Amino acid sequence: MRADVELDIGRKTFASGLLPELIAVLRRSRPGDLIGVVSDEQSLGPELETWCRFTGNPLVETTSENRRARWVFRCGAVAEPAGVPAEDDRPVGSRLWLYTNFDCNLHCDYCCVRSSPTAPRRELGLARIQRIAREAAELRVKEIFVTGGEPFLLKDIGEILLACAAAAPTTVLTNGMLFTGRRAESLRGLPRDRIVLQISLDSATPELHDLHRGPGTWARTREGIQRARALRFRVRLAATVSTDAEADAFRQFLDEETIAAEDRVIRRIALRGSAAEGVAVSRVDLVPEVTITADGVYWHPVGAEDADLLVTREIFPLSGSFAAVRRAVEREGEHAHKLARIFNCA
Numbered sequence: 336m337r338a339d340v341e342l343d344i345g346r347k348t349f350a351s352g353l354l355p356e357l358i359a360v361l362r363r364s365r366p367g368d369l370i371g372v373v374s375d376e377q378s379l380g381p382e383l384e385t386w387c388r389f390t391g392n393p394l395v396e397t398t399s400e401n402r403r404a405r406w407v408f409r410c411g412a413v414a415e416p417a418g419v420p421a422e423d424d425r426p427v428g429s430r431l432w433l434y435t436n437f438d439c440n441l442h443c444d445y446c447c448v449r450s451s452p453t454a455p456r457r458e459l460g461l462a463r464i465q466r467i468a469r470e471a472a473e474l475r476v477k478e479i480f481v482t483g484g485e486p487f488l489l490k491d492i493g494e495i496l497l498a499c500a501a502a503a504p505t506t507v508l509t510n511g512m513l514f515t516g517r518r519a520e521s522l523r524g525l526p527r528d529r530i531v532l533q534i535s536l537d538s539a540t541p542e543l544h545d546l547h548r549g550p551g552t553w554a555r556t557r558e559g560i561q562r563a564r565a566l567r568f569r570v571r572l573a574a575t576v577s578t579d580a581e582a583d584a585f586r587q588f589l590d591e592e593t594i595a596a597e598d599r600v601i602r603r604i605a606l607r608g609s610a611a612e613g614v615a616v617s618r619v620d621l622v623p624e625v626t627i628t629a630d631g632v633y634w635h636p637v638g639a640e641d642a643d644l645l646v647t648r649e650i651f652p653l654s655g656s657f658a659a660v661r662r663a664v665e666r667e668g669e670h671a672h673k674l675a676r677i678f679n680c681a
């Protein structure tokens with residue numbers, strides 16, 4: 336991860352002059368700046384992490400190379416974008432996210448889980464999803480979100496969505512480009528009152544969307560939106576943006592299209608996965624939303640393959656997964672700098 340400031344502290348520790356250096360670098364930095372700390376002392380990690388939590392400067396990455404450790408922390412909180420409605424914190428377990436496969440027909444340059452046509456498929460699989468859905472219903476999950484990579488690459492996506500929709504109202508996140516042939520058929524049989532299609536569209540015109548997602552993708556997504564509406568699905572439009580100006584422009588487009596407030600999502604690019612630029616986030620920044628992948632249970636869908644957001648490898652029983660996330664929340668204590676409004680994935 337690229338940092339705005341690099342601090343090589345050699346063998347310094349908190350007992351030998353590190354603190355004044357950290358204070359000095361914070362004084363020179365602006366909120367949101369990333370500060371890299373390189374050290375010969377790998378054992379400094381726990382103390383530095385404690386200092387980061389205590390001072391409200393979240394640790395966002397830990398790496399090590401050639402026997403040197405590098406930590407990146409963010410200077411303070413990130414300004415929340417203007418015009419995004421406040422949301423109350425949701426109880427852990429009210430929302431459940433499922434990553435169905437990870438591979439994708441697109442290769443977006445900011446994909447937070449590195450999905451692409453060449454990403455290995457890591458499938459939850461229909462049988463596991465059916466069990467998750469049954470147990471989710473028993474646990475009174477209020478909403479299920481299904482994401483891919485691109486879920487409509489899966490032959491059994493229709494059955495997957497039927498199982499989820501039987502358990503709770505379900506939103507499926509898609510780039511909307513595959514609603515033809517057998518995939519269109521799999522859509523036809525789904526309950527319109529239980530399933531929302533959340534389609535990614537980053538801008539009102541092709542330039543910005545195609546820049547991140549590939550030439551011609553904006554036009555094909557627009558066609559997909561029309562197809563979904565023609566099939567009488569409720570469609571939510573979701574944009575991933577870099578700046579307030581991009582968010583404002585998209586909001587204006589949504590106004591012109593008379594898209595209802597509940598069918599709009601605008602979120603920032605997170606510095607995770609394939610993204611080279613974006614907002615660096617750590618666990619303490621994100622309101623937890625239980626997220627299940629083929630590899631385990633994660634804290635939040637942004638970064639659902641990153642070790643720092645992994646809660647447990649054990650998916651079942653689902654009540655155990657939820658309990659593990661709740662215990663992790665208790666350990667995190669007071670989240671003073673939540674960025675939920677920026678990373679409102681749905």
Ligand code: SF4
Nearest residue numbers: 439441443446450484
């Ligand atoms: S952002 Fe969505 S559409 Fe783009 S590569 Fe990732 S999963 Fe696929």
